[in-house]
Amino acid sequence: MADREHKWIANATKNKGALHRRLGVPQGKKIPAKKLAAAARKAKPGSKLAKELNLAKTLKGLRH
Secondary structure, X not given: OOHHHHOHHHHHOXXXXXXXXXXXXXXXXXXXXXXXXXXXXXXXXXXXXXXHHHHHHHHHXXXX
8 A cells, every 4th residue: 555545644634723713613622523513514515614524524433
């Protein structure tokens, strides 16, 4: 497996803290699942915000 494929999460999260700033959650605090879901419903499909929210929900599921 190529090193680039192996570290896809590091390559996907270039703008650290951008989602926190957009949602108004202080850096270092966890973004509540309800806030992620509400923002995902309001986000325009295919927009950068929608992609960031989708990635955040995916990464949240990987922690278990």
